[in-house]
Structure formats: structure tokens, C-alpha cells
Amino acid sequence: MTSVAGHITNNDFPKEFGWNNCSPVALFDAPTKIKVENPLIADNITQEAQNCDALMIWTDCDREGEYIGWEVVEQAKKRNPRITLESTYRARFSHLERSHILQAARNPIRLDLKAIDAVKTRMEVDLRTGACLTRFLTNLFKGVLGGEKSSMISYGGCQFPTLGFVVDRYKRIKLFVKEPFWLISLTFKKKQKQCPVTWERGHLFDRLITTCIYQNCLRMEDSEMATILSVATKPTSNWAPLPLTTVEMQKDCGRFFKLTAKDTLAAAETLYTRGFISYPRTETDTFPKAMDLKGLVGKQMESAKWGSYAKSLVDDGRFRQPRQGKHSDEAHPPIHPIIFVGDSANLTGVQKTVYEYVVRRFLACCSPDAKGFRTTIRLQWGTEFFRTSGLVVKENGYLEVFIYSKWKSSKNNLPEVEPGERVKVQKAVISSGMTEPPKKLTETELIALMDANGIGTDATIAEHIEKIKARNYVTTLKVSEGRSKRQVIVPTELGYGLVEGFNRVGFNNISLTKPFLRRSLEEELKRICEGQATRQNVLVKSITMYKEAFALMSQQKRLLLDSYRETIAANS
Template identity: 45%
Template sequence: MNVSVWLLRRASMLPQPWRCFSRAAEEVALQRIRKVLCVAEKNDAARGIAELLSNRRMRRREGFSKFNKIYEYDYQMFGQNVTMVMTSVSGHLLAHDFIMPFRKWHSCNPLALFDAEIEKYCPENYLDIKRTLEREIQQCQALVIWTDCDREGENIGFEIIHVCRAVKPNLQVFRARFSEITPHAVRAACENLTQPDQRTSDAVDVRQELDLRIGTFQTLRLQKIFPDILADQLISYGSCQFPTLGFVVERFKAIQAFVPEAFYKIKVTHDHEDGSVVFNWKRNRLFNHTACLVLYQMCMEDPVATVVDVVSKPKSKWRPLPLDTVELEKLASRKLKINAKETMTIAEKLYTKGFISYPRTETNIFPKELNLSALVEQQTQDPNWGGFAQRILDEGGPTPRSGTKSDQAHPPIHPTKYASNLQGNEQRLYEFIVRHFLACCSQDAKGQETTVEIDIANEQFIAQGLMILARNYLEVYPYDKWSDKVIPLYQKGSRFQPTTVEMVDGETSPPLLLTEADLIALMEKHGIGTDATHAEHIETIKTRMYVGLTADQRFLPGQLGMGLVEGYDSMGYEMSKPDLRAELEADLKLICEGKKDKSVVLQQQVQKYKQVFIEAVARANK
């Protein structure tokens, strides 16, 4: 929505006599704007946006913080020439804490922390950034928020607004919305400024306040119960990190409790000039040795196979869906062996450099207005995948599959600019994103699958063969495997002598410890955290030494992690289970959608957790 349209809508909400006056007044206010303060979430983003909007003609100067520079340039905005002053914060500018005397919460009654008043303040290490904003806004008539367009970014935007309006209460504020730092995207954001979204910011405030109350209560209680044990060890409780730890412990305990069970099955093979065909028993396996032995002996009385059915049909291997954050984290962990935290750190760098779109998205559907052909065309110059990109364009253009998810904010993750000079894991992750994008835009792999069913003494066995006819997306996407499986030509009704008919035994296997990809999938399934915070919660339980990693990068709970989960579970309420946090995440979404009020959710959630903890403490003291 451009500024004029926004003014019209805002004016239309007023009583009729005031509408014309209001619109005229607002347009006069816009005409008085000569200098605009723009604030991004990080210095790299501020520099990148300023370079694009100024055609690299910006003037750089210092702020009070040596890490957050100021970039000035002239630009056409609000129908006139203005001076743009672009600077940045470094993530959240403000933090929540209890007011005095509860600020020193280590010495108070833990339960009092559920009701103690909370305030937002600027931590000492960010005071220089705050001073820069306070100084710069004095000379500006408008503020444009350029933080990341997600929940956290919206909240950071309101922190910036809070600081600037403390200096200029009537300051005009606008929001730039964008999904990539490219010339078209940032210019479109300038032409279609909107208002900041208070509801989205409120959801973050609720989550931050609740995390503070719950975390400090539990941390304090643990330290009061085990003062000597925890003197040199940082132990904290978080309503996301505990369920995350709970998944790891639950899988470990399932493995410990697993009792292997013997099973038996019949296996048939048939050698041919190109190899050997394995026919699998239709019953799969039996857990009764005698029953399997009887059936095996019947087969051995006359071990001749009769072909009862031969079915040949087309088979496809689907190209991948467009890439969202959760899939990026899981696939990078599985295929590239890069953990989720490092993946998101690298992805943020690639985004701020303008190489990829915003990496925190829940969307796996490309919007119709996105020019996919232009994005594919950018990649035709690459020596490794350029030929494949050109073939997509020559054969009818991009035809991506559509998923089922959209956050209505950002498109799926995709390359926005060709890069040839990246190094190390930056290059590997960029290449993965490009190859995934090109695979999405290609065609499914095509093959012909043949299924042969045979009968030996009224027992059925099945073998399958595959002939790949067109690899299509697999040519550019080495992360998926699909191989030919040769099977000879069998005729229905024909008979042959199998090479072997064997009765084999085995044991059921316990589940494996969780990989990072497994853990992220469980967190998403149970609503623990968001696509933007999964990596952070996993990193927390690692750095707190609640879990470790095996040689093959699977999560193993440490003694401390096991003790915490089992200790809480013994109180009678399974606080390591995901239910409580999942309910909160659902409520936060409703706040964003305007279906629930911030204060109501906060009150309900505080009371819910408070009651749970009162009951848990009472049980523990019995």
C-alpha cells in the first residue's frame, strides 16, 4: 500500500466532517518532511540498503556506536527530495527485567516473580546505539523502520519507535516491508510504506515477559534446592528449551527400555546374467519360529516358483517443494552436515549481501508475481549448473510444485543474485539453495517400475525393478538418490527354479538417537518455538551441557539433562512435555491475527504456569 492510499484509508475511519481536514493535514505533514531516519536491524543490512537506494553514492559517518555506522544519501520520497539517514541497531535494543527491588531476583521468594512488575530498559552495551537514535531523530521529520519482516523484527521496530518518540512524541512513523535486499525489493518497499504491526510486536512482548517470569522462577528454585551442586554450573529453565531437551531424553529412554524380539522370514533369490533378484516375502516376517519353519519346509518340498503377476507402470520421483526455513535447517544438517545455528547464521549473511531472499519463512508456495524465469536466467552463467538453468528456460520455463504453507509475509527461500566468489560453508549453502531452487523449477524424475509376484507352495514373494527414463531435476540435485534396479523379463505363468530359498532370522532394532533434523521436525510438529527460534533452543541445551553429540552427530542426554527431566517428571507434572509451550505458541499466533488480546493471553498464561509450579513444588515437598 503506498502512502497516499494509506492516508485515504486512515482518513476514511474518521467522522465525515473531519475526513477532508484530516487527509489535508496529513498531506501537509508529509510535504514538510525533509529528512528521514531509517533504521535497519543490523549494520550490514543498513549498508546494503543504503548502497542500493543511493546507487553507491551515500556518505558514511560515525555514530556513538563504532559497530553501527550512519549512511546519508538523497532520495525521492513522499513526492519530494529528502535526505535519508540510514543507521542500525544490533538486534533487540531493549530488554525486559523486573523493577526494583525484584531486579535482584536471586534473593527473593520465587513465586513472587510471577506477579512482580516488569519494565523495558536499554542494556548498558546498547546505550551508544540509543544515543545515536536520540541524536539523529532530532533533525528528522519521519522514521522508517527497516528491520527484518518477522515477529522479532516488528518488535525491534517498536523498540526503535519507543526511543525516538521519547524525543519526538508526534513523529511520523512508517514501515518498509521487503523479503530480499535487492534493488527492486528495497525501492518497492520505499514506494509502498505501511504502518508497523502492533499486534505482531505484542506477541513478542508476551513471549519475552513470560519467558522472563518462568525462567527466573525455575532458575531461582533450582539454585535454592541445590545450592552446592549448582554453585559452579549454570542451570536455567526455558519453556522451549525444556521440551526440546525432553524430546532427546524421551528417545534415549525409549532406547534403554527397548527389548529386542527375534523374528523369522523366508528369502528367495534368483540369479541372472545382470545380477541377482531378491524376492521379499509378502508376509514380511513372523515372530513364531515354528510357524515360519513349517511354511519354509512346505516351500522346500517343491521349490519351483510360478510367476503369478507382472505389472509395469510409470514411476515418478517428485522434485522438491520450495524451501522454507525448517526444511533448510533439516536438509543442511542432513546433506551438508552444517548444524542449524550455523546454517541460519550463514543464511543471514547471504541475505544481507543480497544473494538470497529472507531466510526466515514458513512459506513453501512461490507467489504468482515472483518472476521465476528472471531468477533462473541469473544462474545460466554458472559453469556447474548454468546449462541446466538454460534448459529450464528452453523447455517451457519454471514449473514449481506448490506446498501448503504460507506465512503471508515472505516467499520461499531462493537465490536473488548470482554469486561466484563465495568460500567455505557460505559457498556450500548458497550452492544448495540454488540447486534446490532449480530443482523446484524443473520436472519430476521419470521411470518405469516393474513388480513381479511369484508363488512357491502358496506363499507369495515380490520383487521390484526400476528403469530411469528421465533424470530431470536429479541432474542438478545431487542430494537425492534414485538408481536403476535391473530385473529380467518375467512372463506371467512361467516357472523357474530359484537360486536360493532360505529361512533367515533377525532381531527388531531399537529406534536411533535423534539427529538435529529429527529434533527440528519434532519441534515443528509439536509447536515448540518457531522456524526462527528452533536453532537457538537446540544451541541452548548444547551449551548448557544438558545434551552432547555422539560421533555420528546424534543427541545424547547428559547426566544433568537426564536429572533435570526426571526430577521434574517425578513432581507429578511432565514439564519436559511440549503441551504448555505449544498452547502459548498457538495463543501468540492468535494475538498476531487480532483474535486474542495481549493482556488476556499474558494473564492466562502466567496463571497457568504459576498453578503448575505451585502444584509441582507442593508435590516435591511431600
């Protein structure tokens, strides 16, 4: 038994197709060659395989893992003709519980050639399109970028949609037109208790109509009184969180601790390599049935901070089997702590924070929900309906250990009223307000957008964000909103100009800065996996489309440069 660490090889163009040796467009059809990235790892496989009769692959059971398995076979074949796809077996497993591993070992399957083909396709499309457009754009912008440094203008099927999200939010804010609105604000009174209620119509964008409705109510008989229509108290829950995925961890650590996705993942990786937490790159939000979660909770009893809480889960019967999410990458379980880590471990501040978060989140998802009661009062004044509600929290449940989230009883108790009761109207006036533009984009929101649109994977989302920062397409700002400071992402002039330029070229309605293209490639790859498409036809389709886009771009170079220059001019 031996190991690899990620991909063994990489695809690239031969020397004749180097940066200044050919025109960028030639890269769509240039030959590519597979080159060993780490000879030590590759040679180790070849050597270890020399005297074997058979090979068994235990890489991650996802698409890339399947391809890495194939790479291993290729290395193993080099000095041993007995190693073929026929003599290669494949273990199917997604976590390291003993019985699961034994089951996988006793029931091997075969490498999935379709999944391997899908990865080959992805690699080729990404390499050809990325290299071609990057060289073209870099050359095009050489003279224009102020001459400070010869910046690289890279294009990638993931980095551009990521940039697109940033520019899109920025534009929505810039182009936002505030609109005035009007509403009826009403407060009723019961035994010295004042209770503001909300108009069920929300607000209206027509002042005259709001005034008419208001006047109408005022003119009605008894307009100083309102009628309670209903008072309903219902039990309500605040659910314990799902088991932890990479994307959720990055979003939460951004929200709660203002950590970037990159810093969160880096800290989690260290914690994983030191054996403190499980593998940190996972999309799975369901724990395998056989896992001894109670045992893992028990290990946390040592802690001075959350030990007594962990003990209460195990000893007082408060432990709950976590909820089951709907996502599975078939390769890794949700992120969870492996052992308790005390001060002797010498963790950095960020690592401590992330470890504590992983533990508290794990304990939280093994905890009961928070429970309370919500009371809703509905009342009528004239022709109009209003409502208000209040919350009383009865059991804090998981929130006792998940101290980052708040769910509190309402500050003011609702007055005691009954259906049919007539209450005194303390105040009934027309208020007005203005609509507000969307808020600037936070990294947490950007991660959520990428995740929802299938841009990048759990392992790469953070890298794409870092990449567009490093390329100077976007920059981060600290903005204060009231009391809180938020770190937000905004496009630079370069980033904004690039997206605007791409949009102007048009590409026959195919947008290179929107997420649809990546998503459709992902869908095509899935079809390859399911046997409904072949590597060859997906490749031809994809490359043909990019070729057309590239042709349009070369014809309209001016548009790209102009839109950058105009952005600069508009800001100076």
C-alpha cells in the same frame, strides 16, 4: 527513511527483584520494565521522528515484526506528540519485487494491535517462567554439582522440550527390548537370473506359525514352482525439491556436510550480508508469482561448475516454475542466490559449501522432475504372496545439478516374466532376525522434531540446540555405523537427571519437558491474534499453571536432586 535491527527494547525485572534480592516465586508477580537495548538505534528513531507528521512502518509482516513496529512508534512518540497510532501507517509486503513494494506503499494498513498483544504475552510468560525456574534450579543444584564451577541450570519453555526430545530418544534406545522374528525368504530363477522376492507378510513374531505356513506351502503339489501373478511397469517421478526454507537448509547441510544448524545459519548470514543470497530466515516455500526466477538462474551461467546447467535451463527451455509449498511466513521469500559468486569473494570453506548448496538447490527447484519406470512383479508360492520391484531411471532431471541426492536404476535387472507364468523356486527357507532399537538422535532429526512440534522458530531453533549444549544438558558423539560416521546428540547425566526429576514431580500431568505446553501457548497466542482471547486471560491462565507447577516442585525438591544423584550412581 531510516532503519532498526530487530527488537529495540527488552523486558526485565527492576533491581529490587535481582538474583539475590527476592525469592524466585516473587517473579511471577513482580513488576517488569521495558529497557532500551541499543540507545543509538532508539535515539535515532526519536530524532528522525521529531518533525514528522506521520510514520510508516516497513518491518517484517509477522508477529514479531508487528511488535517491533510498535516499539518504533513508542520511540517516535517521545519528542513528537503528533505521532500516535492514528498517524502511523503499516506497509504490508513479503518480498522486494518492485510492483509488490509499490502496491504496499499505495495501500497502507494499520498496526495490528492484537498481534502486538500476543507478542507482549509471549515475552511476559517467557521472562517470568524462565527467570523464576532458572534461579530456583540453579540454587537447588548449587551444592550437588561436584563443586567444579557454579553451573547455571536454566529453564526455558523451548530449551526444556528440546532437551526432552534428546532424553526421550535416549530412553527409547536404553529400554528397547529386542525381539526375534521369522520370515520366509524366497528366490526364484528364470534363465540363469536369480531374483529374490519379499514376503508380503513382512515378518512374524511367532516361530511356530511361520513354520506352519512354510510347511504348508512345501507340502503342496508343485512346491518347487511359483506362479507369477502380475508384472506391472508404471512411470514414476522423483520430484524436484520445494523452494528452500531455513529449516530445510539446516537439515540438508547437517545431512550432506555434517554442519551444525548454528554453523549453517552463521554462514548463510554472512552470505546474505554480503549480498550473495537472499534473507536466510524464512518459513516460506513458495516463490511469489511476479519474481523473475529465470533472471536469477541466468546469473549463475558464469559458474565453471554449474554454469552450463544454468544455461540449459534458460536456453533449452528446461526451466520449470518451482512447485508451491504450503508454508508462508508472510514476511520473506524462500532462500535463493542473488548473484553469482566466484573465487575472488574469499569465502571460507563452510561459506562456499553453503553458497553452492543454496545455488544448486535453487537451480534444482527450477528444474524438471527426475523420471523413470518402476516394474513390480508379484508372485504366489503355495498360499503365500511375494513381490519385488526394480527401477529404471530415464531422465535425471534436477538430480543433474542437485548432486547430493541419489536416485539410481536398480543394479540387477528384473528377469523377463509374464503373468500366469510358472517359475522355478531356487530357494525357499525360513530366515530369522532381531528387531533393532531406534538409532541415536542426529541434529537433523532434532531440528525436524522441533519444527514439527512448534518449538522455536526458523531463527532460533539452532540457538536452543546450542543452549542445551552450552548448559551441559547434552553432548555430541561421533558414532560409526558400518562405513559412515554420524554425529549424534545424547543427554549428559545432568540433562537426563533433570528430565527424570521433572517427570517424577508430575505437575498434575502437565509436562514441562514435553512439547505440548509450548504448543498450547502458541495456540493461545494465535487466539489473541484472532481476537478470541485477550492478553490478560492468557497471561493469568499461563502464569497460574506455572505457579502450581512451581509449588509442587518446591515441595518435592528432593525428587529433583535424587533423580540426578541416581543417574550419576547408575553410570558409575
